[in-house]
Amino acid sequence: MLIAQISDPHVREPGQRVLGAxxxxxxxxSAVEVLNRLNPCPDLVLISGDATDKGTPSEYAALAALLEPLEPPWFLIPGNHDDRRAMYEAFPDRAPLNADGFIQYVIEDFPVRLIGLDTLIPGESRGELCEERLAWLDSRLDERPGRPTLIFMHHPPFATGIAHMDAIGLTSAAALEAIIRDHPNVERIICGHVHRTIFRRFAGTIASCCPSVAHQVALDLRDDAPSAFVMEPPGYHLHLWREGELITHQAMLGDYSGPYPFHEGGDLIDE
Ligand SMILES: [Fe+2]
Known part of the structure; x- marks a missing residue:
């Protein structure tokens, strides 16, 4: 099973730019073209939030047009730049609402069980998992305690050391941690939001952030670091389920030379 994760595309209406640039x-x-060319083809693509920049219906229409050529099945969860209702109305099957009205759902069709969580607080940049959302997660995890499970959500449940992003982080990480500790079958918690690749141990599992397919957050670990973005190469993650283990690769988007062979005629090329 191969899961592709892309994050934070921040789509705007045609011709409009994010942050003026x-x-x-x-x-x-470009990311869709790359994903469609992958061999082996991903079984599905998870988009971990900030699908649009302003959360307007017209931005979701633009997003739908851009993702229409994407060949693998794909699913969405909201980020702080999204609008829950507009996302659901644009993609009722790819961002379904649960009975509590949150975009939280389970994908059961694969060897790894996938659970999407909704960390959105309307009108705010920080995220939360309130009691209702956490209770829903706890119940879903209790249903299948033996199955390897991957959780995907926008806000990471940990501070990253990038101060201005940590100021708009997840407020309910401690409560989530208690639930995850009771469910050691959670292989990963994969996130977006920070526009960089970051890993951390969390509640006995591995939590990660995925780079944006567009702009990245500047890597500045000073306490007073100003909020800033950089046009480093964008990227994505591939999570490979193989022989009972989940292995994560980062790949960059862009045109680079190669691949070149290491060997010629059975010998390592040395000149
Ligand atoms: Fe973002």
Whole structure:
């Protein structure tokens, strides 16, 4: 099983730029082309939030057009730049609401069980998992205690050391930690939000952030680091389930030379 994760495309309406500079639609289009060329083909693509920049219906329409050519099945969860209702109305099957009205759902069709969580607080940049959302997660995890499970959500449940992003982090990490500790079959918690690749041990599992397919957050670990973005190469993650283990690869998006062979005629090339 191969899971592709892309994050934070921040799609705007055609011709509009994010932060006055970034043509995010082009970046997502390039990512779709790359994902469609992957061999082996991913079984599905998870988009871990900030699918749009302003959360308007017209931005979701633009997103739908950009993702229409994407060949593997794909699913969405909301980030702080999204609008829950507009996302659901645009993609009722790819971002379904649960009975409590949150975009939280389970995908059961694969060897790894996938659980999407909704950390959105309307009108705010920080995220939370309130009691209702956490109770829903606890119940879903209790249903299948033996199955390897991957949770995907927007806000990571840990501080990253990038101060301005930590100031808009997840407020309910301690309560989530208690639930995850009771469910050691959780292989991963994969997130977005920070626009960088970051890993941390969390509640006995591994939690990670995925880079954006467009702009990245500047890597600045000073306490007073200003909020800033950089146009480092965008990227994505591939989570490979193989022989009972989940292995995560980071890949960069862009045109680079190669691949070149290491060997010629059975010998290592040395000149
Ligand atoms: Fe974002």
């Amino acid at each position: 970034i043509k995010t639609s082009r970046y997502l289009s």
